[in-house]
Amino acid sequence: MSSADRPLRAAVAGTGRMGANHVRTLAEMDGVRLAAVCDADRQAAERVAARHFVPAVYDSLETMLEREELDALVIALPTAAHYAAALAAIDRGVPVLLEKPMASSVEQCTRLLERAAAAGVALMVGHVERFNPVILQLKRFLDEGFLGDLYYIGTVRSGPFPKRLYGSKDGVVIDLAVHDLDLVDSLFGRILHVYAHQIRAGEQKQDIYARVMFRTETGVLGSSEFSWISPRKERSISIYGDKGLLVGNLLDQEVWFYENGDVAIDASDNYYQNVIWGRVSEGKVIKFPIRKEEPLRKELETFCEVARGRLTPPGAEYGLAAVAYSQAVLHSAGENRIVVMDAGGKKEGARA
16 A cells, blocks of 8 residues: 555544544544544543544653654644644654644744744644634635625624633633634734733633724724623624625524615715715625534644645644734733734734
8 A cells, every 4th residue: 555545644632622622533534544642631531542442542742753653643732832742743744733822922833833844844723713614605705805895894702711721821812812813814814903901810810801903904994802701602703894794603604694785876985985874774684505514624634635745734824823913912901002913923002
């Protein structure tokens, strides 16, 4: 059997909630042999391995990399461990899918990108919402100019406090904001300005709520809400344009269009003029059919094709940008100022 035909030998480091999902999905995929799992909590790793018939269990990543001949590694460890784990895999020439956030700082992200590029090793970052069929459909609409001139975008990502992060220094910004800020970047262009407020609680002064306003390089304004104070789980994105409103429900995988019934009066007017002159009214409401798929499976299928050398990896710079945005949110909220972004992170901004 040629190397191109044999099963891809993969492993997962970290068997917590997200890591266990990676194990489940990889174990179900054709053409993949899940060779090993690793976690400092060996008993937890053994339970996950037994459930999915994984033959080898380790409590040390270094030992696993030494003993297993791997074609691909998924790293789903706590954020603080991402940098060292990814470096260890890259130095052994193993393609890596690194769960979000990419690392604890922009500097660490930069060094990982440089090391992977120098070694010629594929590196992807696990921003799974990029593979959500809702986002893919919205991107097609935007590329077609479906909404006309864009006016405003809003996202909400909320739900109960996750018990797995009780007592952690990481809060809602690190855990949730990186998703939506990455989506804004991928759909509307790089974020230039950030202004945020937050609620912090507990001895760790952990951020449990954040409201962020931003402006992109394409001139689109928007806001995002990230919350652990709501008992209702929500993942949504709303995009306003002169032809109406697109709403994506990322949980139920639904896309709705709310038409501006008066937009045909004068298509030459921009949205602001339409608003001022009262040319926004309720038109048709359309629910677009979406073929529901598990985003994690689509992400892992893409990663496996990258690891096989059949697909060019997407540049992992988006992982760095998401960390830079989340750090900008924390700086803005903590210092009560607008943060102006540049390609390498943040620059000084004006006091609010």
